[in-house]
Structures are given as structure tokens and as C-alpha cells.
Amino acid sequence: MSQSAAVTNDLPEVIEEASFLRDTMRGFRKNRMAMVGLVFVCLLVFLAIFAPIISPHDPYRVALDEQLLPASTTYWLGTDNFGRDVLTRILYGARISLVVGTVPSLISLLIGTFMGILSGYMGGKTDFVIMRLADTMIAFPSLLLAMVVMYTLGANLFNIFIALALVGWAGVARVVRSQTLALKEKEFIEAARANGTSRVRIMFSHIFPNVTPTLIVLFSLSIPEAIMWESSLSFLGVGVQPPEASWGLLVAKGKEYLFQAPLVAIMPGVAILMTVLAFNFIGDGLRDALDPSMKD
Amino acid sequence: MLMFTVRRILVSIPVLIGITAILFVMLNVVPGDPIALLMKEHASPDVIERVRAQMHLDDPLITRYFRFLFAALQGDLGTSIKLNRSVTTLIMNAFPNTLYLAGCAALVSWVIGIPAGILSAVRRDSFVDHFFMGFSLLGVSMPIFWSALLMQYIFAVQLKWLPVAGFYGFEYVILPAIVLGWSSAGVIARLTRSSLLEVMRHDYIRTARAKGAREISVISRHALKNALIPVVTIMAIQVASLLSGAVITEAIFGIPGVGRISINAIQARDMPLLQGSVLFATVLVILGNLVADILYSVLDPRIRSQMRKDAR
Amino acid sequence: MANPSGNVLSVRELRTEFRGGRGNVRVLDDISFDVGRGRIVGLVGESGSGKSMTALSLMGLVPKPQGQVSAKSINLDGIELASISPDGLRQIRGRDMAMVFQEPMTSLNPVRKVWEQVGEPLRIHQGLGRRAIRDRVLEMFELVGIPEPKARLDAYPHQLSGGLRQRAMIAMGLICEPKLLIADEPTTALDVTTQAQILRLMQELRDRVGTSIIMITHDLGIIAEMCDEVNVMYAGQIVEQANVFDLFENPSHPYTRGLLASIPKSTESRIARRMPSIPGMVPNLARLPSGCRFRPRCTDAMAICQTREPAVTDLEKDHRARCWLHARQDAISQGEPL
């Protein structure tokens, strides 16, 4: 005992408490584009939340005297065909986009993670059934599936959540399952089994924490995707309905006036582009920092 | 190989059955009567009842499902309520247009995506890399309906180089193919780049260098084939998704393809047509995955011989 | 033009640094050694000691731009590699100086046939046609003892066993009849029985072809079996350099001694289960201790070891150690590094 314990002597008293989170943040902060994205998204979230305070205009007010005004100091991006301030509409649209970006992603992440871990860890019939279900969902062309769901349930925001979650969970489940399969072979899982740890506990406290980095990356990358889906659905008229201000809808509506007031159609598109870019930057940055193995 | 393909197809069967079932249930529990829609203002209740009975819409769901499944197996996807034509015929007539568009778009995405990805990986962190990756990310991040609008505005309205919309010849397909191809070029370029970078980290690349191979030969002879295996498989899947997913592009550019049919079907609530077109698109995706799997195994000798062993 | 000393390779003051986020890390420091014609020279050390990095530095395969190699002189049979152009070095690689890696599975390209890969140096350096290359590869396969060599030409790497793959790698290394073969842990991934076969093969080839070999390993057993001269590495430096017999009989550096002591002795009957061991662990190269790098783990450490890096001391002919224990008294007092 004495000699082995002697090893202690040349060990430092305390090892710097470097946490996983701090390492990640360090890696992330070094990525310039990711930081730009983060700043943009924070700004957007702020603007979206405080839109009513920030904007002097009412997004739903109809002032037919002020139709399609060009950009001015009062209306920075001009007005639409109802005389509504385009910038204000875009800010309110950000609310929808941000909610649509996060809520369905969270739902599909939740379902997908649960299914993926269950499928990967339990194996056998459970795995077979879950994976065939996932295969089925994945084989549906996403936009069409979303459209079919909207067709079935009707076009509104809540149903977009359902449609996007339905489209999204299977992909998550697949990734989580393959990670679970890899983790399952890891010795620390076997160690837990050797200790008599129950299956449920292994899934929750051993596998789940190890898939979280992947989940964070998946989440960050599914946000821009969901925003795109929503805007596409709304553009096609099967998504958010007027007078709500969704960016896709604003483009669809604005393009009727493309010649008279191009900003009305172009600016919401720019908003989508910038937001999606920002989230993609963040997602790429997170992936590089958290889980380089997940590259595409 | 044959065994593998056959087995792979057999595995798709439960998926297909699942798909038809989900689709059928989703589309058939919808509130709102397709007949009422068909007849609009002119609908009187007794006429509706008559037509419903004629179309067997008052049978139980399960009966209708099996009738649909059985007919679908024989290539009969039913009759469009709104267009009064065979759904199969409608889809098969529209498909070549979609195929043409998707083929051109895929070509665009490969011609741009693969070289851009290779150059970016080789000149990692250089200006070229940043440029191409920015370009790719832009392609991935731009909503198609918006970039299509922009392209139409710039190239058709302002510059008058290309026609705005329609489908009467090659020049009509250029803009939609670019719009559609750009977004998938982004995916291809990013994948090519990361795959090549990943391969370049492998030991056998070091081996090739240790043999004294020139860098260009290291990339072309040793890295590229390995790096393109995942790219090629993604390409196969992407063609399938282009075929099934050109909905928005077809709508904006007025291309009478399968995507357009789905949109019309949704707007018109033409249930058999929607059912048929979605099923068709789904089969395309499954086929795409199948082709991807087969390509993968053809390209990778490790899997190839594994399959040969399994088949024996 | 032969090196007058009769050495195929002569390395002087090789240094390799890695640029990283937190400053530069010198992974190799003051590496100097010679490889005699037809000799097998061992580089031995634990993981992280820099033995593989030495090989990569010689081959010019240190990943750029993070890795920077500099040397006073690297003389490969009359060619000065320290100042050669990257393309010049490329032409040397595979022709005059070849390398065999640790993992024969990952070191071969999975999607190309074995003969193409083994014969590639011929295409690169001698511009041979496919037919000629194939014939030559077949000869090499016979030489390295691959059974049914003809049938194996068109195999893919995954169709060969680990031992055969490593034989193919050796064939690839020797196909241009290089002056020097660097074998980086060539048997670590193999089972003992296969290892014994490969080691014997390498000895035979040295005897028959006359290639000089640098043998990199962490296994002192392999050193004892194979090498003529040994360089013991620790934390990026060579700490002891000797003829293999001298080293095992008369290890001078405390690290070498500790290493030898901690090998389980399979030849002697078991006396006690407790084994002598070196306490502590290998230092992080980014945070080296002051003075001697081995000092925190050294049982013989002195005051000077804390403050000054030890100089290399010649103990006898061809036996040197980097340790204050053996330094001349005046060198210690003057504090002059050698």
C-alpha cells in the first residue's frame, strides 16, 4: 500500500476545474463567424421580444392612405399594401420564425432522443419497430409530408409545430441511435452494467449525457432548417395565415408588389437569409467545438 | 450483388406499407368533403350523397385502404377528383418534366459543388476556401422561393437574358435549374470538403506521401476516391429529393411537373391525386436510398466483398 | 558519394516545434544520432517521448504549417536533407528513405488494390509501366514471404490478415531498394507470434538487402532482439545512446535503468510480485519542469538537476547519456551545456 500511495506526492494538489462547458465555449469563441452569428441571433431575439416597445408602428394597423410608401425616416423600409411598416412586420415575423425554429426542433429532439436511445440500447424488436417507423418518416419527402400534415390538420402555427416535429424526429432518432450503439460498446457502459446499474439509469445518466453535444449541434442546425420549412410552407399558403406576419408569407404577399415596392418582398427574404445564415454559423461553430466527428 | 439488391428491396417493403398506411389515414380522416369541394356552389346534398356512393367514399376506411393498396400494386393510383384523369397517367406525364429539371439541377450542383469542395479542402483556410464555403452556405441558407424571385427579377426582367417562366425548351430550364442546383451544390460542396479533409487525415495518405507521391497525386489517386464515396451516395439521395422536392421551384417557374401536381392537389384538396403524388415521391426517395446503398457498395471494396460473402 | 564516417544517416541537432493556440511546443529537442550502413538502430521510449515524431521529421512528413522542423544537419548518404527543397525531399522519400508504419490496416488505402499501392514508388520514382511494376511487386511479395503471392496481387487490403498487410508494407518500403528504412512500431498492432515472424523477416532482409533500419518501438524486448545501437528517448530528447549490449548491461541514465527494471522478466522465475517502477508520469511537453526533464521522477536527482538542463556526456566510445550524474565536474561548475 505504501508505495502505490506514494504516487500522490508528485501530483498537484488540485487539478484546474475545467468543465466541458468552458472548453466548448473557448472553442466556440475562437470561431469568428459563429460569434457573428450569435450576436446577430441575440440581437434578433431582443428585437423580437421587445418589438412592441422598439417599433413605433402597429404591425396590424391598416392605413390605406399610406400604401406602399418608399423607405423614409418614418418607415425605414417603407410600407406594404395596407400601409403597414415593413420593418415592424419583419420584426413581428421574427417572433414566428424564432418560435417555429425552436419549438418543433425541441419537440422532435425530445422524441428523437427518446426513440433513438431506446432503439439503440434495447435493440431487438424495439429497435426494429422504431427504426422501421423512422425509415418510413424519412422516406417521406419532408416538404410534402409537412404539406400533407397541414392539409390534414389545417393551416396554422400550432400545426406547423406538429408537421415539423413529425418531419424532424426520425432524423434525430437515427443519429442518436447510431451514437447509442457506439456508446453501448464503450467500456464505461459495460462498467455500469457490471455494477448492476439498471437499464433505465444507464440510458438516462450514461448514454444521454454523452449524446448531448450531438443533440446541441443537431438542435442548432435544425433551427435554420425549421425556419426555412416554415417560410416555405407559409409562402405556399399552407403555413401561417394573414394577418400574422411570417417571413415566408411576407415574401409571398410582397411579391405582388415587386415592381412598385421591391423592398416589401425582398427584405423579409433578406431577414430569412440572414437569420438562417446566422444559425448555420452558430451550428457549424458548435459542431466544430463540440463534436468534430459530426462534420456533415 | 443481386442478392444484396433483392434483400435491400425486400427491406423497403414494410417501409412502403407503413407509408401508404400513414398517408392513407392522414388524408382520409381530413375534415371537409372532397365532393363538396368538387361541386362548390352547386352542391346539393342529394347530389353529394349520390357521388359519394359512386366513388365508394362511404365504405369503411380499412376497406378503402386495402382497395387502394391492391390497386396501387397494379399501378393504379385512382382517379383525380378534380381532374377526372387517372392519377398514374397524370404523374407519368408530369414526371419527365420533373426529371428534366431535376437532372439539370443535379448537374448544376455537381459541376459547382464537387470542384468547389475539392478546391476548398485543398486550399483550406485560404481565400478560395472562404469564398466557396461562403457561396455554399449562401446556397443552403437562401429560401428557394426568394432566390427564384430574385433570379427572375434580375435575369429575366432586368437583363432579359432568359425567359421568366414556362417550360418550352432548354432556356426555360436554366434559371430553375440554377436556383434548385445552387442549394444542393452547397450541400455537395460542404460534404466534399469535409469528406476530403477527413480522408486527408488518414494514415494511408501519410503512406502515400512517404512514398514520395506529389501532393496532386496524393489527392487525385489516394484521397479523392475515398472522399467521394459518401458524396456519391449523397448525390443519389439528392437526385431523389430533387425529383420529389422541386415543389416550390416548379410552382414559381410554372413547370408542369410532379411537384406542381402535389401543390395543385393540396390546394384543390384532391385527395387521390395528393395521395398518388406523395406516394410516388416517396417511392423515388426510397429508390434513391437504394441506389445510394448500391453505389456505396460498388465503390467501397470492403463492403463489396462483405456482400459477396453474405451472398454465398 | 558515401558518407566518410560510413554512416547512411547522420542527424545533428534536429528540432521540431508545433505551433498551437497556447504558444509553441517543442516536441523534439536536440536530436543527434547516426545510422551505420547495414545497421539496425533503435529508438525506444514511452508514448509521447518523440520517437515517431523523429521519424516523421526525417521524412518531412510533419504536418504543416503547424509543425516546423529545423536541424543543423541531416545527412542521408551524402545528401543534406536539412536544407533541401520540399520537392527534393519528396523525391528522396520512397526512393532513398522509406517508412513502415504501425497500423498496416489504416496505412493502406482501402479502395485500391494492394499491388498498385506496393508498386507505386516504382511509378513515382522510376516511371515504370504497369506490367513491369506488377512483375516487380510479385518479386517483392515472394521476398517478404507472402504465400500465394500471385493471388494476393489483386487483393484489397481488407482481404489480407494483419501479418500479411505488414509484409506488404515492408515490400512497399523496400521496393526501390532504399538506403534507409524507418520502421515505426511495425509490430505493435500484431500478435506476439506474428510479431516474431515480422521481426525475423526484417532481420533477414537487412542481411540480404543490406538496408539500414531505424527501428522505433516502446518494447525493450524488440530492441534487445533486433538492434545494434539504441537511442533512449524521453520527453523529446535522446537521454541515452549506446550499443545495445552496453545499454542493457550498463544502463547509465536513471530513466533507462528504471525502464529496464520495470519490465516484467519472463525469463526468470517469479521472486516477488512487486516490481520496481518509475514513479510519476511523463511530463506535458507544453509544461516541462525546470532543469532536467526527468528530474521529478528521478530517484537520484541532485540540486543542479532542478536548475539546469543536463548536458550530453560521453561515457565511453559510442555511449552517451544526458544526465548530470555522469557529467564532468568542470562542466557542472561552469554550467556549460554541451
Added chain:
Amino acid sequence: MNEIVISARNLTKHYRVGGGTLAGQGKVVRAVDGVTLDIRERETFALVGESGCGKTTLGRIMLRLQEPSGGQISYRGQDITALDDAGMRALRKKLQIVFQDPYASLNPRMRIEDILAEPLRTHGYGSAEVIRDRCAELLDMVGLRHTYLRNYPHQFSGGQRQRIGIARALANKPDFVVCDESVSALDVSIQAQVLNLLSDLQDELKLTYFFITHDLSVVRQFADRVGVMFLGRLVEVGRTEDIFAGPLHPYTMLLISAVPRADPRQRTRERPLMTGEIPSPMNLPPGCRFHTRCPFAKDICRTHDPDLQDMGQGRAVACHFPLNS
């Protein structure tokens, strides 16, 4: 003689690879093929063999981390192959394992204290306080500072991680510990440290070790008894000194002679070398599974598979023509 802790009777583990539901049944791998073995209290039994011989699978089966396809395992006379899940979980306190890979065997997302506390909590060791104290005690026991409890595994070196792995295995004061290549991944100097630790702990805690390794030098130093495994079979069992002094099975002999000796003076010795490759466990040859590579193979070896025969003095060998006899 000490009491038998673990007794294995005719253990087998067969599994199928390749082949789905459609293209035939695939191939059967006979990873473990009829192993019978007794391990006694406080001894170190080393199981040696080359990669793919089934030694790791055997270790896992003995703890029922994998289910055997056939045979029986008893722990102190109790048949554990018959236990249900709950019964087995309770017994896991007593049967433990230390893994090979110090990097894969600790959950990277858990702090050291959670890693050590988990087995304690699972088996209701005591209050949170008691468990915390025990964790600190365990770290002390394996020679690490208990101030490290709040750290994560990646902050430790391979040797330190292996100590943590040992501490985890010992948390519930087990009886029988499988060490699966527990020092193979470590550098020589660290390897010695860990072996010493294991040795000290064995004395102190009266442990029985089932020591799986491919490294004969370690076996010689560390084990009381040795079992040599070849393609799913035990081919020779005996006391360490006896086996090294005079191997009875040709495979054992070849194995021992293949190990390079850290003594340059011995390099000129005559060494028989095994030729060719080991057959795949999917495609076992008929007769003795070693005959294709055996320098002494005779006709009977090609047709009849030899059983493990007791040679007396705790020695057993599975060979028609044992050496030295």
C-alpha cells in the same frame, strides 16, 4: 487449498455474424467453445491468448455481462446462470471488472465522484455523506488525492484513469475481479505501477483475480496460475512456473518462445516460429484446431479434437501429443 470462488462448466458462446433474415443464416462464430475452469479464493488466474481467441468473451461471460450460449457458472456454489435480472444485479457487488481502455472505461461526462458513487448508490451503500466519504477513501486507496473528486476523467493520464477504474471496481468490496487487459494500454513504467497497486490491493482486500492478457511477461510476473486459450478453447492450464518452465502444448511453447526477451545476449537463441496465420473462428478446421499450424501434427490431430486432460498437479492440456512426455 482455498475454496473455489468461480467455477465454469463447459461454457460456450456462439453467435451469428452476417446474413439477415433472408440470405441464409450467416456464419457461426464459436467465440468460446466448451471451457471448464475453477478459480480459487485469493489466487490470480491469468488467461492468455492472441487476439480473437475468445478470452475477452470468456471474461464477460463469467460475469454474465454477456449471456453464455451454453454451460454453467457458479459463484461460491451458487449457479449464477440461473439467476434472474434482479438477483444478478444484487450479486454484482461481489463480481467486478477492470477494463482495458482507460479512455473508454470512464464516462467522460461524469465527475470522478459520480463515477465512484454510482455503484455505491446502486447497491444502497448508505447516506450521501457515507458515500462521499467512501469515494474519498477509494481514491486514497488507489493513490490519488481525494481533492480530485470534482474533476472529469479527461483531466487524468492513462495510468491515473486506470486507478480510478480500479477504485470503481472495488467500491463495493468485491470478491472476484476480472482484469481485462487492464495494463496493456499503459506505458511500461506506468504498467509496473498499476500492477503493483493491483497486487497490494489483492493482499489487502483478499481479492481473487481473473487476469486476461496477451502479454506473457506480465503473466509470468503476476499470475499464480495460467490458462492458455486458443480459438475458443483452453489448451493448457497450470501453475505459472510450471507452464513457463515446461509448456506441454505446442501452442504454449510457440507463444512463449515468440516473446522477445529484453536481453541482447539471448538474441542468438534457437527459436521455433509458428508459420502462417491462425484460422478464423468462423471457419474452424476439423480435428485439433491448432493442427494447421502445429509443427508436430500427426494424422489423428487432423481428425480428432483433443479434450483437456488432467496431467496431475493442477496441470491440464488439450493435445494428443503433449511436449515433454
Added chain:
Amino acid sequence: MKNKMKLLLASGLASLVLMTPALAEQMLRISYPEDPKTADVQKTSDAYMLPLNVFDRLIEAETTSPGQSALVPGLAEKWDVSADGLVYTFHLRQGVLFHDGAELTADDVVYTFDRMLNPATKALGTDILDFVAGAHERLDGTADSVAGLKALDKYTVQITLSQPYAAFLALMASPQASIFNRAFTEAAGDQFGLSPETTNGTGPFKLESYELNDSQRLVANESYFRGRPKLDSILVRVVSDSETLRLLFETDELDVFDLDYAVSQTPYFYGSDQWKDLIRTGPRVGMYYYHINQANKPFDDVRVRKAFQMAINRQEILDKNFYGKGVLENGVMPRGLTCYEPATPIEFNPAKAKELLAEAGYPDGVEIKLAQVSSWSSKWSDMNQIIQAQAAEAGFKVSIDTMDEAAYFDKRKAGVIDNYTQSWSADFNDPDNFFYTFFSKSGTAVRAFNNNDPVVFEALDKARGMSDAEARCALYREMGEKIVQEDAAWVPMFSLDHSYVVQPRVKNFVVPWNGWSDMNYYKMEIAE
């Protein structure tokens, strides 16, 4: 499929040549907002372009001047009506040939109307034959033929009505009354009208090609009984998108730009020096309106309905959203319809509306729902959004209830929709087309007005059979006032002008009397 691919590539090259606007032949290029789906008018209720050009009717409604029409002989040279108004005898023109060369006979006419009433046909516009004796029995399947349809000889058809119906001749001029060929149509079965091969009429143009969702091509009928049309061909492109439409028109890929499909382009064309003189405009005999469902709260109270009428600034919507191109309407009949006379104006008075609401028990305002169909043109949602804003002043808290078309028709039929907007254009020039559709006993239920006013019901039934035109018109005007002012059952909004912009080479473009986009192109010309 392979052949089609080749064709496509070939046409790609060909069109490079074709693209140049130097058109040797007289081709009219027009657009259609969605695929017409069929030329069989018995199967469609909204796409009349093909029927109007490929087929003829016994009688045609010809535009005489903007908004004015006259019934002129079509396939029937002349007709007699019995004194009791029950028996109509049509004398067919002789020697009229179908596109396949068959001659038109009385049997074809009988067949055409019988086919419509045959339940197997699943025809839509059967209401034009509602008053034909035996029509209902045939529809119900209780009879194998229609008692009131008879071919007296090869060129004479006799139609007997079950009760006098003043608008019957006008109905016979509606597109639904297009005449088919028996042999051909029976052979085509349910494929009739779906492709050139299965389409056969007597009209001035033949259907030459039909690419679903893409285009139809019509060519001149050389042997048209009125003489060959001036146009050689008509290319109809399916263009759903209003901006694309304008782009196509401005890049000279279309000859006619129908502003109805792109209202938002109105100011541009009216303001453009290039185009303003090329605008052809005419009144639309049709109107926009809001339905009010009296079955549901709060609209069960006439004061709330009245308040809603007063809360809407119709002039502002007309001016701003439709660029003032139209007139406000206050009755049930739009301008241009027979019997039309200006009705009592509805006042815009939010203050008064608020008072009325308070009287009705809603002093703090009231919540109402406007139904809206998601797939419809955005002009509807625009109107709803404007009204949402306008009516707020009077205390209406408007929410817009978006639904898809099927749900909409379903709910409307079930009477659970409170309020919705639509427009109605005259199918035939008679007040019955408006009054009976909306306010008869069945109409008011189906369309979810639930204006169960027995006085109105009785009057509308009576008017159908009245032969005294003057008295009939007076009765309709009286009912109009009652419905709008007294019952406040609907909110008439406005009738719009229908404007087209045409390329300079388009000659003889006449805006149809009723303001439809669908018209007959027989008389049109293309001249450089």
C-alpha cells in the same frame, strides 16, 4: 417516357427559333390562372374558356356594348315559346358540322341535356335544367330519360318545362348549355373533354393540344358555320402567379393581360405611357359582398347586421384596394343586370353602428369571425384584413378564421360560418341568377345566410314564372330593398370594372358583357 424526353429536348431547340416574336400565323397568346382541367362544361363550374370556344350553344349571349348583351341565335336558327311559357321549340341550323365531321342533329341536343341529368355523368351545372319536365326524376335515377326533352325531327328540339321560367332562354345561352355530339361523347366516356382526342365540338376553335398545368393550344375550325375565325390559333398558358404574368406580358410572351388575375398591377398599367391606351375595360356584371349568417350569434340580431353594414368603409376599400375601378353597390343586383336600378345607399357611419351594437346589448363591442379560404387569391384576405381594421372602430372585434376550401364549403353547408366574403358574376342576364341563388329557401340555407324570410321566398318563386317583365323587375327591386335594408342579410360591396391590357397588335378585343375573364375569341384579330 423516353420519347417524351426526346421531344422535350427537341422542343427546346425548336423553341429557340420559335421564341422570336415574328409570328407568321395569327396566334393569340393568352393566359389562364390555373389548369382548366376539362373542356367538358358539365364537369366544371368555373373554367369556361374552352367550352366557350370549342362548343356552341343553341342561343348565344352577345355583347352589344360594355355591360350590355343580347340573346342571338346560335346553333338554333330560331325558337318558339308556347303561350303558357312551358314549351320551347328550337329549330336547328342545318349543316353545322362537329370538328370530327359529324353533322349536328336534334338528337345531339337531346343527348347533351340528358347526359347532364344522367346521374352517371356526375354533372355539376344541372340547375340550368331544373325546370325541364322530368329533370328531377332523371337525376334521382327514377327515370331513364327526361320527359321534357324531345327531338321532333332531325333539326327540331322541343323542351318542355314543368313550370314557366322567365330566364330559361338566357340560361340556354350560358356555357353550361354547350352542345355535344352523341356518338363521339358516348365513345369518349368519362374521358370526354380531357384531351384533344376526346374533345369534339362545333365551335370556332378545335382543341389541338393539352398539356396539363402548362398550356392548351386551339386552332381555327376551318369549317365553322359562321365562317373561319380570323385567328389561326390560340395558345393558352397556365400562369398562376400574377408577377410572372406581368413579366410574361411585358416580355411580349403574352398578348392579353387580364388585370383580374393581378389587381395589384392596376396602377402600373394605368400609369404607364406605354400601356394606358391599350387598356380595354368594361363593367363587370357581378358584385363583391359579405354574407351574414343570421342563424348564429351575434348576427341573429338585425341591429348587429345593420351595424356591420355601417361599419365598413366600402368606398375606401374600392379606392385603395381596387384602385377605384368600379362602383359601390347597394342592392342585390349589380349594374348591367336586367332590371338594375340604383338602390338606397348604405351609410358608412361607425358611430351609429356603435350605437346599434349597444342597443343590441353589446356596448363593449362584440366578437365576430370572418371565414377565409387559405388557397384563394389574396384579395379576399386583403379585404378581410381591411375590414378587420375598419370595423374595429364601431366595436366589432374581428377575427379571421382561415380554413381550406373543403372545410369552408363543408362548414358553409352546415351553416356554422358566421360571415364570409365572395363575389358573384352573372352566368346569364337575369336577376334570378342572383336572387334565387342567394335568397331562395334552399339557397339561403346552403350559402349560410339563413335569411328565412317567407315573404322573400314566396316572391322569388313567383318572379320565376312571371312573364310581365316590368312587374317582374319591380318585384325584384322591392325584394332587393327588403333584403338589404330591412333584413340586412348581406353587405353589398361593389361591382368592379374588368380591365385587360392588350398588345398593340390585338384587334377587336371586346370585354365580355358580364365581365368574365372567359370569352369567345371568334371575332378577335392579330395584326402587325
